[in-house]
Amino acid sequence: MDGEMVPGLSPVQVVALVGVLGVGAQWLAWRFKLPAIVLMLGIGLLVGPVFGLFLPDRDLGPIYRPLIAVAVAIILFEGGLTLDYGRLGDSRSPVQRLVYLGAPLGWALSALVLWLAVGLSWQSAAVFGGVMVVTGPTVIAPMLRQARLRARPAQILQWEAIVNDPIGVLIAVLVLEVVLVLETGLSVGAAAWLIGSGIGFAAALGWAAGRFMALAFTRAWVPEYMKVPVLFVGVIAVFAATDSVLHETGLLAVTIMGMVLANAKLSSYAELHRFKEHATILLVSGVFVLMAASLDFATLGELTWRAALFVIFTVALARPLQVLIPLIGTKLPMNERWLIALTGPRGVVMVAVSGLFGDKLVEAGIADGAALAPLAFIIVLSTVVIHGFTLAPLARRLGLSGADRPGLLLVGGSPFAVALAQALKKAGVDTLVADTNRQHLTKARQAGIPTYYGDILGETAEHQVEFIAYPAVLAASDNDAYNTLVATDLGPHLGRDAVWQISRERDHARHALPAQLGGQRLEGRPTFQIANQRLAEGWTLRSTRLTEEYDMEDWAADRPGAEPFAVVSKTGSLRFATEGTPVTLAAGDWITAFLPPEQSRAEDAPAPEIAAEAADVARDHREKGETTS
The missing domain is CATH 3.40.50.720 (NAD(P)-binding Rossmann-like Domain)
Incomplete structure (x- = not known):
């Protein structure tokens, strides 16, 4: 149905509807033990391109893109807030290998698949390849509970998802900056200076903001009841300040800010992190529904058989190589290596970031950047369904399933x-x-x-x-x-x-x-x-x-x-x-x-x-x- 045939909704009605649909989908997923992502995707498609109940660009107008950008920034800050270096150091060697070696290798392999199999330009393939590193901690945790894996493979999969969540986005942010600067036609020297100064400023401000917040909370410069509001406003301020210097570096700054606070050993860390988790659930729900509602079926139709190749090569080639190569020489048994290699569901962070970055590429004149959001939806939906149905049988076949009892x-x-x-x-x-x-x-x-x-x-x-x-x-x-x-x-x-x-x-x-x-x-x-x-x-x-x-x-x-x-x-x-x-x-x-x-x-x-x-x-x-x- 053509969206223009249906009267548009007011921005307030859109915000209310998106909130009800997003949180409602998460509740239904919990109630009936279904993947929340699949429900949010279906609901977004129904109210958007199928029935035209609301279209984000039409009904929210110029505030739509900034809202998505701020929501993604807060989501990435929460992701950085989960990255405690002390916990990573205590983890087993395979986790560290999957982070330090697997993440860069996964980016290169995914970019290659996108370039050769899907036919994306090198710019779009390189940017989306970074986002492909993210395996979705909010998606894999319910799968692990349902499959009842043994402790070690479950722990490795969970920690890989937690740590690679911000790292994959950082890779994508850095590559996006390089692509956007190169598209401006600057000389190599000028481009290098612009990228270096912008990224350096973002990293420095993110680190300084995190240290200042930690110091203010530790020395009781901020009362307990104001810590969460101050932190919330601080994240948005850091994002806006760095983004005004060089577009999209704000995402880098807030992620680093979250990492700094995660390692500051704050006494209020549990309360702060719990609030951020709740805020992230709301934002993820809203962003996912909005992104699904903004999908264009014409763009999806253009992918055709290349989308199938993308899923096949990602699940059967890129992901296994991303895991098996870094784990060479470790003491991890082969059955555990194969289970990890054949398990890599993607999550909502990928969709949110891909939609935002795809729009930036289109604005820079790279037309196939519009395919990033549809490709993200396809790979998320495919991997959630594939791994959701195969993880438990695969674990039993490899002898890695825990006792199927309470x-x-x-x-x-x-x-x-x-x-x-x-x-x-x-x-x-x-x-x-x-x-x-x-x-x-x-x-x-x-x-x-x-x-x-x-x-x-x-x-x-x-x-x-x-x-x-x-x-x-x-x-x-x-x-x-x-x-x-x-x-x-x-x-x-x-x-x-x-x-x-x-x-x-x-x-x-x-x-x-x-x-x-x-x-x-x-x-x-x-x-x-x-x-x-x-x-x-x-x-x-x-x-x-x-x-x-x-x-x-x-x-x-x-x-x-x-x-x-x-x-x-x-x-x-x-x-x-x-x-x-x-x-x-x-x-x-x-x-x-x-x-x-x-x-x-x-x-x-x-x-x-x-x-x-x-x-x-x-x-x-x-x-x-x-x-x-």
């Missing part, structure tokens, strides 16, 4: 945690017991339960703990404050519905916590002290699988006095039974419950050493509570 992270190495881990193991649930006290992990190690010694919130845990394999958390240490801290910190990352916290010993009003702190409470279930006291008295935690012939009523009749504690469905989901929530089970589900001593003796008595240790823990916790109350 996992639970138990924070605290008490006898209760050991007993729960043993009971859930029978139900097919992988567990990891973490504690900052090595002695607390002794019984778990003796029982063959995987353990982690250290602070689960520390940076070391990010590299050594396979969080992807443990989508649920139960904070059950003997320290209520630490349980609350763990649940509060992990809640935004795993989802608050997946983070649980053992109930406090007392539920007096003066002990009550604000609703925004902590995790879900195990209301009506034994507290830490009572759980360990029960184990000391002979109670046990046991898992039983229900069948068509042996249902919930039969289970309850055989175990009078048993208290359900957790349920593992036949589909693999884990949930805890709480007061007020009825326990409904079907054939194939597992129920884990506290069994009283008489029932425990009838099945299997607990290990004497665990019962004795449970008594000691319960007594110590009771005495501690009496001292502090």
